[in-house]
Amino acid sequence: MANKHILHMLTPLKHMSPFDVNMALDAGFDAVLPYVDVGLAEVSGLIQDAIFSRPPDAGVDTGIFIGGKDVSLALDMFDAAKKAMVPPFKISVFADPAGSFTTAAAMIAKVEKSLAANFDRSLKDTRVAIFGATGVVGFCTAVIAAKEGADVTIVGHDGVERVDRAASAMKSRFAVDVKTADGSTDAHKLKLIVEAEVILTAAKAGVQVVSKAQLKEAHTLLIAADVNAVPPAGIETVAVSANSEPIEATKAVGIGPLAIGNVKYRVESGLFKRMIQADAAVTLDFQDAFSLAREIAK
Known part of the structure; x- marks a missing residue:
C-alpha cells in the first residue's frame, strides 16, 4: 500500500x-x-x-x-x-510566505519575457522602480530583479526610512545592492516614473500608485506591471488581464495582475507537485519559483 x-x-x-x-x-x-x-x-x-x-x-x-x-x-x-x-x-x-516567492517570480518572469519579445532587452542594467517594496511581494521582487542584474530602486510611500531598512536586509541576506527613493509625494513619484524603464507596483490591494497623467510623462518607460487585482488598479489604465498590451499615450506595455496571477498559480501548484513526485527530498525557495516561472511565462 x-x-x-x-x-x-x-x-x-x-x-x-x-x-x-x-x-x-x-x-x-x-x-x-x-x-x-x-x-x-x-x-x-x-x-x-x-x-x-x-x-x-x-x-x-x-x-x-x-x-x-x-x-x-x-x-x-x-x-x-x-x-x-x-x-x-x-x-x-x-x-512561500504570503505567496510572495511565487508571485514575485511570476512578475519578474513576465517582465523578462516581455522585455525580450517587445524591446529585445534583458533585465540586466534595466532601470526598475518598485513601489510597495517593503511588503513581502515587493521585497522578493526586488531581490530577484537585482539578482538578474537590474538597476533596482525601491520606493517608499512614506519616505526612505523603511525602504532603507529593506535595502540593508537585502544586501545582508542576498548580497544584492538596490537603491532607495522617497515616493511620499506626487512630485517625488513623478521623478522616479520619468526615469524608470520598468515600473512594478506591489502596494496593498485597492491602492492606486501610478496615475494615467504620470504615465504620459514616462517617455523612457518600457513596461508597467501591477499585482493588485482589487479596484482601483495599482497602475491606472493597466487592465487586470493585460498581457503586454500597449499603454495609452506611451510606448510602453502593461502587464496586469491576472496575467501575473496565472503564472503564479501554476508555479505554486507546480512546486507542490514537484514535492509529491520527487524521488528524493527537495528544498524549494524563491529561486526555484523563478526558475519554474521562466519555463511557464509567455
Missing part, C-alpha cells in the same frame, strides 16, 4: 492561508495539516517529530510548507528546517 502524501504547513501567524491549503490539496497531497503561531525556535522540533515517524525511504512522502508574511522570518524558518534534518531522515521543504 502506497504511503500517504502528507504536508505539514507552518506559519507564525494566527491562521494558515486558505489559499495555500487549497493549492496544496488540489496539487495532490492526501492530507494537509496547518500549524499556527509557530515560532522560529519550534521549527526544529516539529521537523524532527515529522521525519522520525517514517523510515528514511518514505521521507519523500512528507512535506513541510512555510508561510507567514515576513520574508526574512520565513527564510530563517526554512534554514532551520533544513538544519533539523538527520540524514538519512529527510523530508521536503517549500517556503
